[in-house]
Amino acid sequence: MLVAILAVPRVYALDVSIPVHVFGQHPGYRVFVCGSRDLDPAADSSDRSSHVDVAADIRPTHALSDVECADIVVVPGYGDPHLPVPEDYLKALRISVERGARVVAICTGVFALAAGGMLKGKAATTHWRHTEQLRVMYPGVDVVENRLFVEDGEILTSAGGGAGIDACLHVVQTDFGATAADGVAKDVVFSSVRGANEPQHMDVLIPPRDSLRATRDWVIENIGSSITVQRMADHSLLSRRTFIRRFARETGMPPMQWVALQRVLSARRLLEASDWSVERIAGATGFGTAANFRTIFRREAGVTPTAYRKLHGPSGSATTRTDRGPDRP
Secondary structure (H helix, E strand, O other), X not given: OEEEEEOOOOEEHHHHHHHHHHHHOOOOOEEEEEEOOOOOOOOOHHHOOHHHOEOOOOOOOEEHHHHHHOOEEEEOOEOOOOOOOOHHHHHHHHHHHHOOOEEEEXXXXXXXXXXXXXXXXXXXXXXXXXXXXXXXXXXXXXXXXXXXXXXXXOEEEEOOHHHHHHHHHHHHHHHHOHHHHHHHHHHOOOOOOOOOOOOOOOOOOOOHHHOOHHHXXXXXXXXXXXXXXXXXXXXXXXXXXXXXXXXXXXXXXXXXXXHHHHHHHHHHHHHHHOOOOHHHHHHHOOOOOHHHXXXXXXXXXXXXXXXXXXXXXXXXXXXXXXXXXXXXX
């Protein structure tokens, strides 16, 4: 799959390096950086355009028109998002959206999508410092507060740099499965992809000794057993009410919703890596019956367990993407 990263005006180098690093860890992706500036590497550095000088000079490897061949288009964050983005960049984005490419905006990259009219009536997020600015400038966008990333159709928007890693890992997981995303996360020394509902920040800092990480790890280790809110509260040595409040503050969701998502993720890994029956996976991941497993898995993953295995299993089609060439898309 081809991943085009737009070197938009005033681009943040970190937001370019994140998708390059994450997608570059998986052989199923080919990554290139597109822009409208001079692509000649021998060009006089004194004549470099100032629109790519935030944090470091990002030199595109491909022409802006090559975005039209990409399966995934990434719009990194950039400085002064109230300033206009050149029309040729917006045109390339519109063409990408119209032909059905997936678009990932990191941090203030969402402003380019909004400026091009691609977010009208859609839900989107950005770094918490810019959510109010986005809401004021583009009232037609449904701005979601304090979320790591938001996916609405083929458009995924995310908060700052760290959330950009989560967003890219989410794409890897969607394309190649949870096991592949786990491998990429390990390669980039990052935890497994966090859920979109997790908050960008917490208004009240929680001392490390009060963190519920140990309880969450315990749940994952015992995912096949009967997990209840009370059992989790007892493990954390907290009252039920205090546990629920702190858990929601740390994860952005109620305890049992988080448990259900962990069950689905564990089931995904087993569907990808084992030949276990649906019944056996249902029992091992705490769903109980196969019927219950099929219902919840289809609701969360969008496909049946069998269809997911065909797509992401050892012989699934997701592992044999087309390579379009070593140099150009």
